[in-house]
Amino acid sequence: MSQTKTVEEIETIELDRVVIRFAGDSGDGMQVTGGQFTTTSAIAGNSLATFPDYPAEIRAPQGTLPGVSGFQIQLGEIDIYTAGDEPDVLVAMNPAALKVNIKDIKKGGTIIVNQDAFTKTGLDKAGYASNPIEDDSLSSYRVIPTQITKLTRLALEESKLDSRSKDRCKNFFALGLMYWIYSRPLETTKDWIKEKFAKKPDIVDANLKALQAGYNYGITVEALPTYVVKSATIQPGKYRNITGNQATILGLIAASQKSSTPIFLGSYPITPASDILHELSKYKEFGVVTFQAEDEIAAVCSAIGASFGGAIGVTSTSGPGLALKSEAVGLAVKTELPLVIIDVQRAGPSTGMPTKTEQSDLLFAMYGRHGESPVCILAPSTPSDCYEMAFEATRLALEFMTPVILLSDGYLANGSEPWLIPSSEELPIINNHLIDPQKSQDEPFLPYSRDENLVRNWAIPGMAGFEHRISGLEGQEGSGSISYDPENHERMTETRKKKIKNIQKSIPPLEVFGETSGDLLVLGWGGTYGTIRAAVEELQKEGKSVSQAHLRYLNPFPSNFEEVLRSYNKVLVPEINDGQLSRLIKADFLINAHCLNKVQGQPFKVRELKEAVSRLIEN
Amino acid sequence: MSQLVDQGTLTKKDFASKQDVRWCPGCGDYSILSSVQSVMPEIGVPKEKIVFVSGIGCSSRFPHYMSTYGFHSIHGRAPSVATGLKLANPDLSVWVVTGDGDGLSIGGNHLIHCIRRNIDLKILLFNNKIYGLTKGQYSPTSDVGTKAKSTPYGSIDRAFNAISVAIGSQATFVARTIDTDPKHMQEIFKRAAEHKGTAFVEILQNCVIFNDKVHSPITSPENKIANQLRLEHGKPMLFGKDNKNGVRLNPNTLDLEIVEVGSNGITEQNILVHDEKRINPTIHFLTGELDTPAALGVIRNVEGPNFEEEVYKQITKVKELKGEGNLEKLLNSGETWTIE
Numbered sequence: 001m002s003q004t005k006t007v008e009e010i011e012t013i014e015l016d017r018v019v020i021r022f023a024g025d026s027g028d029g030m031q032v033t034g035g036q037f038t039t040t041s042a043i044a045g046n047s048l049a050t051f052p053d054y055p056a057e058i059r060a061p062q063g064t065l066p067g068v069s070g071f072q073i074q075l076g077e078i079d080i081y082t083a084g085d086e087p088d089v090l091v092a093m094n095p096a097a098l099k100v101n102i103k104d105i106k107k108g109g110t111i112i113v114n115q116d117a118f119t120k121t122g123l124d125k126a127g128y129a130s131n132p133i134e135d136d137s138l139s140s141y142r143v144i145p146t147q148i149t150k151l152t153r154l155a156l157e158e159s160k161l162d163s164r165s166k167d168r169c170k171n172f173f174a175l176g177l178m179y180w181i182y183s184r185p186l187e188t189t190k191d192w193i194k195e196k197f198a199k200k201p202d203i204v205d206a207n208l209k210a211l212q213a214g215y216n217y218g219i220t221v222e223a224l225p226t227y228v229v230k231s232a233t234i235q236p237g238k239y240r241n242i243t244g245n246q247a248t249i250l251g252l253i254a255a256s257q258k259s260s261t262p263i264f265l266g267s268y269p270i271t272p273a274s275d276i277l278h279e280l281s282k283y284k285e286f287g288v289v290t291f292q293a294e295d296e297i298a299a300v301c302s303a304i305g306a307s308f309g310g311a312i313g314v315t316s317t318s319g320p321g322l323a324l325k326s327e328a329v330g331l332a333v334k335t336e337l338p339l340v341i342i343d344v345q346r347a348g349p350s351t352g353m354p355t356k357t358e359q360s361d362l363l364f365a366m367y368g369r370h371g372e373s374p375v376c377i378l379a380p381s382t383p384s385d386c387y388e389m390a391f392e393a394t395r396l397a398l399e400f401m402t403p404v405i406l407l408s409d410g411y412l413a414n415g416s417e418p419w420l421i422p423s424s425e426e427l428p429i430i431n432n433h434l435i436d437p438q439k440s441q442d443e444p445f446l447p448y449s450r451d452e453n454l455v456r457n458w459a460i461p462g463m464a465g466f467e468h469r470i471s472g473l474e475g476q477e478g479s480g481s482i483s484y485d486p487e488n489h490e491r492m493t494e495t496r497k498k499k500i501k502n503i504q505k506s507i508p509p510l511e512v513f514g515e516t517s518g519d520l521l522v523l524g525w526g527g528t529y530g531t532i533r534a535a536v537e538e539l540q541k542e543g544k545s546v547s548q549a550h551l552r553y554l555n556p557f558p559s560n561f562e563e564v565l566r567s568y569n570k571v572l573v574p575e576i577n578d579g580q581l582s583r584l585i586k587a588d589f590l591i592n593a594h595c596l597n598k599v600q601g602q603p604f605k606v607r608e609l610k611e612a613v614s615r616l617i618e619n
Numbered sequence: 620m621s622q623l624v625d626q627g628t629l630t631k632k633d634f635a636s637k638q639d640v641r642w643c644p645g646c647g648d649y650s651i652l653s654s655v656q657s658v659m660p661e662i663g664v665p666k667e668k669i670v671f672v673s674g675i676g677c678s679s680r681f682p683h684y685m686s687t688y689g690f691h692s693i694h695g696r697a698p699s700v701a702t703g704l705k706l707a708n709p710d711l712s713v714w715v716v717t718g719d720g721d722g723l724s725i726g727g728n729h730l731i732h733c734i735r736r737n738i739d740l741k742i743l744l745f746n747n748k749i750y751g752l753t754k755g756q757y758s759p760t761s762d763v764g765t766k767a768k769s770t771p772y773g774s775i776d777r778a779f780n781a782i783s784v785a786i787g788s789q790a791t792f793v794a795r796t797i798d799t800d801p802k803h804m805q806e807i808f809k810r811a812a813e814h815k816g817t818a819f820v821e822i823l824q825n826c827v828i829f830n831d832k833v834h835s836p837i838t839s840p841e842n843k844i845a846n847q848l849r850l851e852h853g854k855p856m857l858f859g860k861d862n863k864n865g866v867r868l869n870p871n872t873l874d875l876e877i878v879e880v881g882s883n884g885i886t887e888q889n890i891l892v893h894d895e896k897r898i899n900p901t902i903h904f905l906t907g908e909l910d911t912p913a914a915l916g917v918i919r920n921v922e923g924p925n926f927e928e929e930v931y932k933q934i935t936k937v938k939e940l941k942g943e944g945n946l947e948k949l950l951n952s953g954e955t956w957t958i959e
Contacts, residue, residue, distance in 0.1 A: 043956040192954075240955045250950060257946045264707055266699075284937035286944030289706050289930060294732035298699040301692065301729075305672070305703025308690055309711070313703060331693050421955065424946040461688040461704070461711050464667040469636070469682050469689035472675075481638060482683065 011225040012183070017076030018229055019084030020178070023101045024093030024114075025062055026055050026069040029171035033091075034071025035241075036175055036189045042241060042418045043188055045231030046075040049530060050416050051083035051603070056355045063117075063125040068100045077230040079537075081530035083415070085605035091174055093117060093148070095126035102138075110142045112177070114170070116149035144224065146217070148173050155213035159206045169210035176214025183228050186211060235420055242419040244383040244412035245275035248342060251390025252314060253286050258391075259398050259430035264306035265290045265314045266299040268321060271354040272410040273344035276316040296324035300341065304328060307337040308470070310434065310460035312394055316342040319361050320351065322405075323368070329403050330369045333496065335470045336448070336456050338397035338432070342390070345409040345526075347601040356601025357410035359526050360577040365405040366555060366584070372493045374500040376400065377555040379407040381529035384419040386412060389552060391427065392507075398432040400503055401455050407554070409576075411527040411603050433458040437466065448480040454499040501556050510558040514540055514547030519617055521568035523593070525551040525581055528574055528604055535609035546613055551581070562589050572596055572616055574609055629660040636686040642677060647798035647824035651745065652684055654804040655714075659687070662812040664712040671714045672701040674721040677752050677826075678745035681716040695726025698733035701740050709927040712812070715742040719760040720750045723779050727759075734788035737816040738926035743808075744821050745798075746781055749830035767829070782907030782918060785819040786900050792818040793903065793919040798825060799838045803849075803915065810917055816925050823913075837913045848909065850916030855890040858912050865890035866909070868902065875905045877912070895920040 020037070024030045031052055038050050053070040060067030074084035086106040092098040094117035105111065118131055132138050133145050152170040159166060172193075179186055190208060197203040218224055242250075256263040265288065267277040281290040289311070293299035296317055303313030317325065322343045332339040345361045347353035361368075365377050376396050380389035386408055393406040435457050447468045448456050459466035468480065476483040477491060512521075513536065524532045529550050536548040549564055551557065565571055565585065573582040574596040582593040596612045598604055634656040642648045659669065669687040673679035675694035682689025692700045697715045705713045715733075722730050722744045733740065749767065750756040757767040757774040760781060764773040785793045792814040796807040804822065811818035823834040832839070837846050848858040848866065856866040857880070867876045868891045878885050895917050897903065903919040938944075 039954060039956075045958055234958045236958050238951065238955050238957050240951075240953050253944070253949060254946055257944075262707070264703060266703055283944060283949065284934045285941040286946075286949075287934060287938075289934070291703070291706060291930075293699065293702075294728055297696060298702070298729050298732070301696040301699035302703030302706070304692070305690070305700035305705075306707035307703075308700070309704040309707030311703075311707040313707075327693055328696065335690075421950050424950060460708075461670045462668055462708060464665065467667060467686055467688050469638075469685075469691065471683070471691035472693050473691065 013225060013227050015227050015229050016078050017074060017080060018089065018182070018227065019072065019074045019087045020089045020091070021070055021072040021087040021101060021104070022091045022174070023068055023070040023097035024171070025096065026057075026059060026067050027062060028069070028093045029168070030069045030071050030093070033171045033175045034073060036192060037178060038073055038416070039192070039241060040179070040184050040188045041073070041075045041229075042239065044184060045234060046229055047078065047080040047232035047234060048073055048075040048418065049080050049083045051411070052414050054355055054414075056353070063094055063096055063122055065096050065100055065126060068097050070097075070101060075229055077232050079232065081534040082603070082606060085607050091178065093171070093174065095122045095128055095132070098132060099126045099128065105141065107140050108142070110144065111138065112144045112146055112174070114148035114174070115145040116147050146177065151213060151217060152210050155209050156206050159209070160202055161206050165203070166206060169206045172207045172210040173214035173217075176211040177218050180215045180218030181224055181226055183226055186215060237420045239418045239420055241416050242384050242387075243275070243414060243416040244380065244386040244408055245273070245344070245414070246279055247384050247386035247419070248276055248390040248406075248408060249279045249283070251387040252280065252340070252394060253283060253288065254387070254424060254427055255391045255394030255430060256286065256288070256312060257424070258427050259312065259394070259432050261398060261430075261432050262311045263288050263314060264303060264311040265316065266293050266302035266306070267291070267316045268293050268296045268299045270296075270318045270321050272346055272413045273316045273318045273321070273342065275413065276342060276344070296321040297328060300325040300328040303339055304332050304335075304337055307332070307339055308460070310462070312338055312340065312398060314340040314342065314394075316344070318344050318346045318354070319348045319364070322361060322364065326369050329375065330371060330373050331472045332403040333369070333373045333375060334472050334474075336401045336496075338401055339403040340390075340393045340397050340406060341403060342393075342406045342408060344413045345407060347599075353601045355410065357527065357603065358576050358599065358601060359407075359409055359528070360580065360599070361407060362525070362554065362577065362580040363583070365407055372497065374497050375555065376402055376404040376500055376503055377407060378404060379526040379552055379554055380412060381526065381550050381552055383412050383415050383417050385552070387419075387422075395428075395430045396503055396506065398430055399455070399506065400453065400499060401433050401458060402500065407526060409527045415527075435459050435463070435466070437463045440466070446478045446480075448475060449478050450495070453502040453505070454495055504556045504559045507553045507558060509560040510549050510551065510564050512547050512549050512564060515545065516547070517567040518545035518547055519568065520546045520570045520572060520613060521565065522546060522548050522609070522613060523551065523565070523571055523573050523581070524548070524575070525554060528576065531604045531606055531609060532574060534606045535613065538606070539610060539613055544613070544617060546617070554581070557588075565589060565591050570594060570616055572613060574604055574612065576603065629666060631657045631660065633666070634659045634686050636684055638683045640684050641680070643828050645827040646677070647747065647826070648678060648681070648745065650798050650801055651743070651804065651822055651824065652681065654801045655743075655808060656685070657801070658805050658808045658812070661809060662712065668710060669712045669714070670704060671716060672697045672704065673716040674726055675752070676718040676721045676750075678716055678718040678824075679721060695721050695724070696729060697721070698726065698729040698740070698742070702733060702736075702738055705738055705740060705927050706930060709739070709931060713740050715740050717742065717744050719744065719746045719748060719758045719781065723759045723781060723784060731784065731788040734785055734790045734817045734819060736926040737789075737791050737923045739816055741811045741818045742820065744781055744819070745824040746821050747824045747826035747830055748833050749826050751826050751829055755829035780908055781821040783904060786904045786907060786919060790819050790919060791816040791921050791923040792917070793907065794819070794917045795821045795823065795907070795913070795915050797823045797834065797838050797915060807917065810920070814920065816923055836911060846911045846913060848912040848914045850893045850895070850906070850914055850918060852893060852895045852917065852920075854893060855887055856893050857887070857890060864912075867891060873901070873905070875909060897921070
């Protein structure tokens with residue numbers, strides 16, 4: 001404690017926002033701690049956003065750098081769009097957690113460390129030559145060393161749990177302390193503990209005691225300032241916290257209900273998409289069939305087979321899986337069956353960094369098939385937007401008889417945000433393209449006869465009199481029977497392209513945040529929405545002529561897209577890739593889109609965007 | 620699928636599509652197509668509920684020539700497409716048509732997992748021991764030494780026995796038939812249709828262009844008596860002229876031995892009786908591995924839990940437990956809070 005700064009009198013400071021990161025060993029329960037802090041803050045009415053950062057290893061050796069698990073939350077009285085650039089506060093449960101995270105922490109920020117973990121062994125594992133709490137290395141931070149392990153043990157002296165189990169309660173001690181510092185009530189977490197461990201009363205008791213002990217420690221030590229982050233002005237209503245992957249499956253189920261089309265998910269486990277398979281498998285009461293296939297190809301092919309049978313076939317994957325599915329997606333393009341492909345993007349190429357986010361599959365989604373093989377491509381912009389866009393993906397697949405690729409990403413999939421729960425009645429009815437066997441006039445039935453949008457008829461096995469064959473081979477216009485006629489092939493290629501283009505009529509125009517013309521448009525897509533919004537808002541407040549547009553429909557683009565692009569002197573396209581959307585814009589419109597690219601497996605920081613915008617406006 | 624009912628007025632020709640059949644003249648596929656079309660009116664399934672699914676290869680053109688629903692998919696993936704289809708609508712009778720390249724090479728993974736799950740599909744594997752559509756390369760069932768376009772000095776890799784692959788994948792129904800015997804094919808296809816679960820049928824089929832007569836040691840008129848072991852459930856495994864030859868199990872080596880009834884004191888009592896219902900697959904495996912004579916007929920036919928039934932049982936059970944899904948309730952589930 002010798003190096004701790006002199007502690008002033010207790011202060012209660014009002015903050016308009018704060019960024020907190022919880023970090024510890026992957027066995028330390030940091031995700032639970034962060035999740036509880038999130039829920040409690042949400043109920044307190046803060047605007048917030050979170051970002052979990054898991055280690056890639058299931059259980060890396062305890063105390064080591066690869067084993068560090070983190071959870072970041074930004075909460076505010078003002079509107080919050082991201083989990084924040086630089087944490088104001090770090091809770092570090094061991095030396096490794098300190099070492100991994102210290103570079104991100106704001107200078108002058110607060111670091112609460114579990115002093116008990118800073119033993120010789122702990123320091124060695126983290127690669128510290130000397131104890132950072134005791135040397136000068138942390139002098140630019142406000143360090144609060146706390147004996148979290150020891151105090152937790154003391155609080156649980158009378159518990160019947162063994163010492164190992166007692167030590168596992170220390171995350172609740174840390175959480176209790178943070179609740180005191182941020183003036184938060186304990187009730188939500190107490191209720192959660194009681195429910196979560198209902199069958200283990202000893203653990204309920206111990207966790208409750210640890211939580212309370214952490215809180216009480218804050219009061220008694222009188223060394224800590226307390227903060228208040230007031231409630232934000234939030235739209236009234238009922239909320240829940242939701243991750244991108246959870247929202248995705250809710251969107252799928254909603255679309256299934258609204259189209260009266262059963263859902264079939266064929267999937268193969270892959271990070272960070274597996275939760276879609278896990279979550280959807282829970283909801284069999286909706287008649288959902290989930291099939292864990294033997295590989296990625298079987299997964300997509302089973303979905304295509306299900307679509308042929310009258311279900312909406314869905315397959316969920318990440319980059320490497322999308323690569324394996326390419327040929328089958330082409331089959332769905334040719335046969336014109338509804339298919340939803342969810343690609344939760346991660347850093348590539350090859351295995352890349354499975355737990356890290358990237359937006360680098362856009363061009364692959366666009367062009368990653370042999371032949372002329374257009375598909376519809378959508379991308380959600382926030383975790384909760386995954387609900388709407390998964391619904392949209394399903395709607396467009398059914399209404400246009402086409403594969404739709406939904407480009408989610410690791411940041412959206414695992415990130416969470418409070419979600420104003422929509423009413424299911426707000427959703428439109430989806431008209432799938434199934435023929436009515438009683439009314440159909442075709443004689444003989446022509447599976448590839450089309451409506452005004454060039455969408456073909458959908459008859460399914462079981463419908464008597466409509467027996468037909470579909471194939472990956474090129475088919476004659478109308479009948480679909482095998483054809484090598486050169487002109488027919490060209491006509492069919494054109495037809496498939498125009499059909500995708502016709503989707504434009506069914507999607508909303510691109511909206512702009514800010515002035516509808518001006519110096520600069522920041523154009524994004526996918527998971528960068530929050531960061532761009534936060535940066536643009538700040539820049540607008542600074543008086544800069546900057547607007548934001550965010551694409552959720554990437555193929556086809558919204559009909560007013562080019563008009564929007566041409567309304568600004570310059571266009572900046574920030575992407576977590578090496579410049580993919582910017583390339584499409586240059587190719588399609590000959591517009592010189594400026595790139596801002598980051599390929600670090602991490603989202604942009606608001607600061608990085610602001611700097612890039614300022615540079616571009618000045619030049 | 621378990622009871623056979625009359626299909627009413629439908630006949631064989633009602634199952635032929637208008638597409639011109641374009642296999643090479645003399646191809647074994649013609650007689651297989653004809654036999655399948657003959658059987659269709661007798662399997663007790665309305666025509667609109669029958670679907671043929673295939674991959675890529677000569678055999679995979681098959682669905683185009685049937686007037687039922689059909690899906691000619693991509694190379695090796697027919698079992699996966701068919702699995703999704705059957706799961707989406709378990710009421711359908713789904714037939715997979717594949718070949719030795721499609722089913723055992725590029726699609727080997729799907730084939731074994733499909734069989735393992737015992738989903739109710741009928742898989743017809745046309746085995747001509749060669750790649751035909753790509754114009755003559757050796758296949759995973761080609762005998763070692765096969766001289767083909769890609770193996771001018773003879774193939775080196777060992778061949779798969781399709782029956783062994785199926786039994787190794789825990790198949791509940793395994794049969795073998797030949798393209799030269801329509802009556803036998805039809806009987807086997809009917810048996811396959813009756814089976815609840817994956818029914819795997821290997822058809823020894825002749826490729827007249829690239830591998831002509833590869834099966835003649837078994838199928839040709841001069842060899843068929845000596846080299847075909849016609850299996851019948853409950854009957855001794857006898858073959859050859861006047862059923863003079865038979866198969867005996869050597870209990871010490873666990874080998875099947877070919878013996879002559881009447882010599883060395885061997886009587887019919889010593890001949891192994893074919894039991895397709897044996898749970899233990901060992902003897903079925905040995906039977907499938909027999910070379911000359913080759914075993915023809917239903918080798919294995921046992922009961923097993925059926926995948927699509929289990930899938931829907933689970934759905935029904937969850938519905939009983941939780942009630943029919945309610946979207947509004949689902950959206951409002953989990954931890955919620957209200958901002959006023």
